[in-house]
Amino acid sequence: MATILHPAPKFTPAEEVKDAICATLGDILLEAVIEHEELILTVKRERIEDALRLLRDEHEYQQLMEIAGVDYPQRLERFEVVYMPLSVTKNHRLLVKVSTDENTPVPTVTTLFPSAGWLEREVFDMYGVLFQGNTDLRRILTDYGFEGHPFRKDFPLTGYQEVRYSEEEKRVIYEPVELAQDFRSFDFMSPWEGAEYVLPGDEKAEAPKADSAKTTDKPKDTGAGKAADEKAAEKKSDAAPAQTDKGEDKSGAPEATEDRPGKEPRKGETVETKSATEVDKDKGAS
Numbered sequence: 001m002a003t004i005l006h007p008a009p010k011f012t013p014a015e016e017v018k019d020a021i022c023a024t025l026g027d028i029l030l031e032a033v034i035e036h037e038e039l040i041l042t043v044k045r046e047r048i049e050d051a052l053r054l055l056r057d058e059h060e061y062q063q064l065m066e067i068a069g070v071d072y073p074q075r076l077e078r079f080e081v082v083y084m085p086l087s088v089t090k091n092h093r094l095l096v097k098v099s100t101d102e103n104t105p106v107p108t109v110t111t112l113f114p115s116a117g118w119l120e121r122e123v124f125d126m127y128g129v130l131f132q133g134n135t136d137l138r139r140i141l142t143d144y145g146f147e148g149h150p151f152r153k154d155f156p157l158t159g160y161q162e163v164r165y166s167e168e169e170k171r172v173i174y175e176p177v178e179l180a181q182d183f184r185s186f187d188f189m190s191p192w193e194g195a196e197y198v199l200p201g202d203e204k205a206e207a208p209k210a211d212s213a214k215t216t217d218k219p220k221d222t223g224a225g226k227a228a229d230e231k232a233a234e235k236k237s238d239a240a241p242a243q244t245d246k247g248e249d250k251s252g253a254p255e256a257t258e259d260r261p262g263k264e265p266r267k268g269e270t271v272e273t274k275s276a277t278e279v280d281k282d283k284g285a286s
Helices: 014-028 045-058 116-127 202-206 226-234 273-277 282-284
Strands: 029-035 040-041 062-073 079-087 092-102 161-166 172-175
Touching: 014 029, 014 040, 014 045, 014 092, 045 079, 045 092, 062 202, 079 202
Parallel strands: 040 092
Antiparallel strands: 029 040, 062 079, 079 092, 161 172
């Protein structure tokens, strides 16, 4: 029976490559941890080019798939630049990280991977991280006149400027942001977890509870009984007056129509409305 080979190489667990990679990087490596089945390497910022070269040449991580940025404003070096090399041979991916701040540049890796040019431009555009040696370090996602770096945590959600097309000037213009209303913070509360604050009506739950529930097991508890019936009979109202004609003349009442004199006969050949609207066939024929 023929052996079926899978077209993709076997996945290499992170535990199998960790020791060999750590031994190769030596003093370049600051920390190596495995999280979520991924090997994360933290290296010295000024040695990032050497680290990726060793991973490419000695451990067969041939491709640089992505460069991402992360912002931690509370840190002294607030930015992390994360490189993600891929080994097609081992079917394995690494995460290599360095730390920096707004003013300290990171060495470019375009000398190793030409595709890193656009990736470094994206991190520069979104976070403002500088890359030393990149000959084309300019914005790539935002417009030419954009101010600030939108992925920084201190960048306002509304931005600083808004762009619109001006019919008067027949071109795209920049203007300071003008909000029709204040920015609203929406509460996406989970109905299963509950709110962290007191909702209207919840204060009733803290009211003191009665020692026992009030019940009406006996008629006297409800106020009903023979005594209540007799007392209700005493307050019985009189019957409504009968509607009889007492012969009284009430002023202002109209006279009866039966006593009015009849109308005089209509002058003419016909007196009925139907006959008056019909055409006389004899006259019409004549």
